[in-house]
Amino acid sequence: MSRDNGGPEDRGEQSQQPEQAEQLALIRETVRERKARPPRAKPRTWRGAELATRLPVARVLVDKGLVHLDRFFDYAVPAAMDEEAQPGVRVRVRFGAGEREGRREGGGLINGFIVERRADSDFTGRLAPLAQVLSPEPVLTPELLQLCRSVADRYAGSLADVVQLAVPPRRARAEKQTSPRRPPRPRAPEPGGWSRYPQGPAFLQALTDKSAPRAVWTALPGPRDWADELARAMATTLASGRGALAVLPDGKSAARVDAALTALVGEGQHVLLTADAGPEPRYRRWLAVSRGAVRAVVGTRAAMFAPVRRLGLAAIWEDGDSGHSEERAPQPHAREVLLQRAVTEGAAFLLGAHGCTVEAAQLVESGFARPLAADRDTVRAVMPRVRTAGEGDEGRDPAARSARLPSLAWRTARDALEHGPVLVQVPRRGYVPRLVCERCREPARCAHCSGPLEASGEGTALRCGWCARETPQWRCPMCAGTRLRGSVIGARRTAEELGRAFPSVPVRTSGGEHVLESVPARPALVVATPGAEPVPEGEDGYAAALLLDGWALLGRPDLRAGEEALRRWLGAASLVRPQGEGGSVVLVAEESMRPVQALVRWDPAGHALRELADRAELGFPPVSRMAAVTGPPEAVAALLDSARESGLPEGAQVLGPVPLPAPASGRPRRPGDPPPGQLWERALVRVPQGSGATLAASLKTALAGRLARREGAVPHVRVDPVDIG
Structure with missing residues (x-):
């Protein structure tokens, strides 16, 4: 006779109390109901489905x-x-x-x-x-894929990262809309302002003839002249039946070129690609370019990958501006991407600015591009009068020369306010970003975390820029002093001082998150940070400009300090009326410095050539190629060892490593910045010109091996870093 003892579950149920048995039955019923529900819809994997017969x-x-x-x-x-x-x-x-x-x-x-x-x-x-x-x-497209591959190889990055920069995120509604039909080809415009340059009409004629000229353009000063001239070069390219692309450093300058090009060729011939448009409108415009409905693009740095068909002109304005350097990996620079496109696609190349970078000077010295500049008589006729703080009474009074606003600057502002607005450029925004002891110049730091103390406004308590703790009663640890002064006065503090000095004159500020596009042509004091200077309305520019705290720009511990200072001064001085119309610029800086003399003579190309000669003697970029490796000390050392094994170029030099300072307070953390509280180091790898591809390949191989083996922290690698100071 068979005997059934039941399974474990049956024996367990027999031993349960009635209440527990009811709960168990309820649980089982709930499980059965859940199993009976239809499953959630999942993306089909097509497992076992029939595959395509051709190219499967x-x-x-x-x-x-x-x-x-x-x-x-x-x-x-x-x-x-x-x-x-x-x-x-x-x-x-x-x-x-x-x-x-x-x-x-x-x-x-x-x-x-x-x-x-x-x-x-x-x-x-x-x-x-x-x-x-x-x-x-x-x-x-295949052309865009090839460009992305070239950029990834140059900067030791991954192709997927570059494609993310090149192709904007999808917006389904924009794809469903039909792009407008391509308008008829516009007529070639007149040379306009290009006639002021001896080689200007010939450059436009080369564009008309579908040639590929390459030029480094030193633009003449003027509030709006450069935008009109760049638009005429693009319109001439469009008239030849080819596409045009212009990359600007910010949305404000892109809007100026957009307006100038619209006035020349009308609506529908080009699109404006900037972040201000919003994701869906920007993607709709990008699709119009990709589909061939639009042949010209004006935009910021993301537009360097715009898929313009039959590209005939690749132009960039102010290549020295930091806005052209992409912050996302692998951090390409718009100038290098456009150079690559010009060579690969057989297009003309135009690099324009009021100043001149050492990279632009090298393009001319190497014969890759030709200079496009006006003669000296034309430059003197349109430039403002530039004076330094060493002129006038300050030359006899050393104390007056060291003042933040010398008497020459006060007199210039007072006289110019009778004729129009006056621009005041300060190197920093805010109130007083950095404070020092008035007696011994010791930096004021927080007693808790040693962070820099800052003042947010007049009469407010000092606050730490790192931990935000307030310090109501500060005392200098070196000399026991209690009085503070600003090492670099911000824009808002400057506006307060000028407002008290000129009580009947309106004072406007521009910088940070509040940037003015334009200001009325009426008398006013306009305090702005570099790059945020608004353009005066009307045809005239500013009556005068005061460039303050020049030592703060020249004293930066960076290889590009002089070049960057001159670029910012030229940008502000270009908005001032010509000296024949009373325009005047006062620069508060030591007149013996090379950038100061370059501004007085208005000779940015000469300054760039001398800087290039110094770089060549020292072996610094752009004469050589360089990569920065940052991260924890052991990770940096291990990566460099792996790069040597994978084949660093012959003659490669490793500079450092050195401790990496923490990022400045208030600045968002960028790739390559150390995390708070961690010690990071940076090493620079320098190779001769022509070995950049091998350098990038060896560093990329070392990175890939470290990631695949999961050997700990992965350092950050940046090829051709903008700042190496």
């Missing part, structure tokens, strides 16, 4: 910006997706754990781009199919 393999660039995954991955194309899964479209694929097991089936869903359709695959395992075609719009 899609080579995909996955959206993973890791250098050790910087390659393409093969996926199977289901027959149902055969028509939409074309090169350049966005897709969703499964990517993750299954890859480590020799399969491509597991993992989560991730975005990517199809770069190629193939008949077979090099992968020996089982291919996972595409999960979804997000959009049939081919946004990653």
Whole structure:
């Protein structure tokens, strides 16, 4: 006779009390109900589905910006997706754990781009199919993919990171809208302001003839002349049947060129690509360029990748501005990207500015580009009169020369206010960003964390810029002094002082988050930080300009301190009326300094050539190529050792490493900045010109190996850093 003792669950139920048995039955009923519910909709993996008969393999660039995954991955194309899964479209694929097991089936869903359709695959395992075609719009064209690959190789970055910079995020509603039809070709404009340059008309004629001239343009001073001249070069390129691209450092300057180009060629010939437009309108405009409905683009640094068809002119304005340097990995510079496009696509190249960087001077010295500048008589006729604090009474009174606002500056401002607005440029925004002891000049620091003390306004308590603690009664630890002075006076404090000195004159400030586009042509004092100077309304410029605290710009511990100071001074002085109309500029700085003399003579090209000669003697960029490696000390040392093993170029020199200072208070943390409270170091790797590609490849190989082996912290690598001071 068989005997059934029941399973473990039955024996467990028999031993339960009635209340517990009821609870267990309720739980089981709930489980059965949940199992009976229809499953949630999931993206189909097309496992077992019929594959495409022709070119059944899609080579995909996955959206993973890791250098050790910087390659393409093969996926199977289901027959149902055969028509939409074309090169350049966005897709969703499964990517993750299954890859480590020799399969491509597991993992989560991730975005990517199809770069190629193939008949077979090099992968020996089982291919996972595409999960979804997000959009049939081919946004990653072969030309754009090639450009992104070149940029990634130059800057030791991953292709996926560069594609993220080049292709804006998708907006489905914008893709559903039809782009307008391309308007008829405009007529070539007159030379206009280009006739003031001896080679200007010839440059425009070369654009008309569909040639590819390359020029470094030193623009004449004037509030709006440069924007009109740049727009005429773009309009001439459009009239030849080719596309044009202009990259500006900020939205304010881009808007000026946009308005000038619209006045020349009308609506519909070009688009403005800036962040101010918003995600969907910007993507709609980008699609119009990608589809060929628009052939000209004016924008900020993200526009350097704009897919302009038949590119005939690649132009950049103020290449020395930090706004042209991308902060996201791999941190490319717009000038280098446009140079690459000009060479690859056979387009003309125009680098323009009121000043001249050493990179621009090198382009001329190497013969890659030709100078495009006015003669000295024309320059003297349009430039304002430039004086330094050493002229007048200050030359006989050393105390007056060291004053922040010498008597020459006061007299100039007083006289100029009778004829129009006066611009006052200060190197820092805010009230008093840095304070020092009035007696011994010891920096005022917080007693708790040693952070810098700051003053947010008149009559307010001192506050630490790091921990925000207030210090109501400060005493100098060196001399026991209690009085403070500002080492660099901010824009708001300067505005307060000028307001008390000129009580009947309105004072306006521009800088930081509050930047003025323009100001009325009436008498007023306009206090602005570099780059935020508003343009006076009307045809006239400022009656005068005061450039204060020049020592603060020249004293920066950076290789580009002199070049950057001159660039900022030229930008402000270019907004002032010519000296024949009474325009005057007063610079408060030591007149014997090379940048000061370059401003007085208005000779930015000569200053850049002398700087280039000094760089060549010292072996610094752009005469050499350089990369910065930052991170924890042990990670930096290990990466450099791996780079040597992977083949650093012959003659490579490692400078450092040196401790990396913490970022300034109030500035957002950028790639390569040390985290709070951690010790980071930076090493510079310098190689001769022509070895930059090998340098980038060796550093990228070392990074990929460290990531693949998971050997701890991964240092940050930046090729061609802007600041190496």
